[in-house]
Amino acid sequence: MIVVSGSSRHTLPLVIKLPPLLSLSVMPIPNFAASAYRHIERLNPSRLNDFMPLYLQQQPVGWVTPQFATELCRQREVFQLRTARSPYGHALWLEEDFATPTALTHWLDQLNSELIDAGLFSHTTGEYYPLGPRRSLPVGLIDRACVARYGIRSYGQHLNGYVIDDSGNMSMWIAKRDNNRFHEPGKLDQLVAGGVPAQISLAQNLLKESQEEASIPAELVRQAKAVGTISYCAATEGGLKPDLIFNYDLQLPQHFTPHNNDGEVERFMLLPIAEVAERVRDTDQFKHNCNLVIIDFLLRHGLLSDEEELYPELVSGLHPALP
Numbered sequence: 001m002i003v004v005s006g007s008s009r010h011t012l013p014l015v016i017k018l019p020p021l022l023s024l025s026v027m028p029i030p031n032f033a034a035s036a037y038r039h040i041e042r043l044n045p046s047r048l049n050d051f052m053p054l055y056l057q058q059q060p061v062g063w064v065t066p067q068f069a070t071e072l073c074r075q076r077e078v079f080q081l082r083t084a085r086s087p088y089g090h091a092l093w094l095e096e097d098f099a100t101p102t103a104l105t106h107w108l109d110q111l112n113s114e115l116i117d118a119g120l121f122s123h124t125t126g127e128y129y130p131l132g133p134r135r136s137l138p139v140g141l142i143d144r145a146c147v148a149r150y151g152i153r154s155y156g157q158h159l160n161g162y163v164i165d166d167s168g169n170m171s172m173w174i175a176k177r178d179n180n181r182f183h184e185p186g187k188l189d190q191l192v193a194g195g196v197p198a199q200i201s202l203a204q205n206l207l208k209e210s211q212e213e214a215s216i217p218a219e220l221v222r223q224a225k226a227v228g229t230i231s232y233c234a235a236t237e238g239g240l241k242p243d244l245i246f247n248y249d250l251q252l253p254q255h256f257t258p259h260n261n262d263g264e265v266e267r268f269m270l271l272p273i274a275e276v277a278e279r280v281r282d283t284d285q286f287k288h289n290c291n292l293v294i295i296d297f298l299l300r301h302g303l304l305s306d307e308e309e310l311y312p313e314l315v316s317g318l319h320p321a322l323p
Helices: 033-043 066-075 101-117 144-150 202-214 273-282 288-300 311-316
Strands: 002-005 052-056 059-064 079-083 090-094 128-131 140-143 155-164 170-177 188-190 192-195 225-236 239-251 265-272
Touching: 033 225, 033 273, 033 288, 033 311, 052 066, 059 066, 059 144, 059 239, 066 079, 066 090, 066 101, 101 128, 101 140, 101 144, 128 144, 140 144, 144 239, 155 188, 155 202, 155 288, 170 202, 170 273, 188 192, 188 288, 192 202, 202 265, 225 288, 239 288, 265 273, 273 288, 288 311
Parallel strands: 052 090, 155 239
Antiparallel strands: 002 265, 052 059, 079 090, 128 140, 155 170, 155 192, 170 188, 170 265, 225 239
């Protein structure tokens, strides 16, 4: 294992050449699926009956608790409860049309500011997420801190940075989150991971996050391979999180060492892939959704045996349909 302080500096040459692809020398991780499946269950509890759909601009955009729906109706008369075919039997509608997405965004900003005063939100971030069933065509934008309370789909990007040495042994760079992080402080994380705000492309956001979190040069980030998505629908104290994560693999040169620029990482560790898998299988050291990203990586690289009990459930559990 190699450990690197999150703030250590390393200068890379301008031109980076990766080693030729070598035969991977890793045996399948034993007794993995049945134990690791708990991570999927944790992020996909069967609690949709606790929520009702939210409609804005005649489109379904989220899921809210009855308690939050009642508060919204109290704050604004334009919110109306309707009988609907939903797990809860009702839906919450915003009975007002907005001329532009910008107008809806400003209206929600004012509403959420009042909800902070009422103690329903603690803060806003100034970073906006798309609002609507399609990220590319939002009906408006909403502050990131408010997304879960409205049960709105959010998007993330996670990059698996791995190394294969001259003997074919695979290791993975793992970040340890700083203890001052608001969400899941001190947990283990991917080399690069973050949300995808509105009005930025996936490619631009991955480049930005990679440089901020791990100082990966742009010419190296552009070699990352998009390898698919995972999804989950987690019921939390803050609301519903029907999240979609875009996953990327990046084989890094053996001489590369990451360093953090935004103060969110305590240190980086280069761990043998078997140890990464064992930590997912045997512990809860990783941030919850990072476990799913690693499970996906292990499956795609053929590091899990399809003979294991719950192997099919492990595969399908990474891609539940989002409400």
